[in-house]
Amino acid sequence: MDLTRQFDISDDGGEHDHYVQIHCELRYKCEPALDVLGSFNSWFFHDTNAGLDKWLAAMEGHLEPLLARVPSEIDVYEEPV
Numbered sequence: 001m002d003l004t005r006q007f008d009i010s011d012d013g014g015e016h017d018h019y020v021q022i023h024c025e026l027r028y029k030c031e032p033a034l035d036v037l038g039s040f041n042s043w044f045f046h047d048t049n050a051g052l053d054k055w056l057a058a059m060e061g062h063l064e065p066l067l068a069r070v071p072s073e074i075d076v077y078e079e080p081v
Helices: 031-038 052-062
Strands: 002-010 016-028 073-080
Touching: none
Parallel strands: none
Antiparallel strands: 002 016, 016 073
């Protein structure tokens, strides 16, 4: 699972310069029970009318098979965009 947070980097004048993404990859041992997760992307943007609580509940429901497991590896890195 790759949790990603994107940051807007501004120049000295306060104008947009570029984005940076910080990734936190949680890796789990292969188990048939985790196959149900498949592959998907889901983004939340604060400047929309979508509710954060509703989005979090949907993510918790989708990722339920991971909630009782501990990752076997964790990797945190920065990616310029």
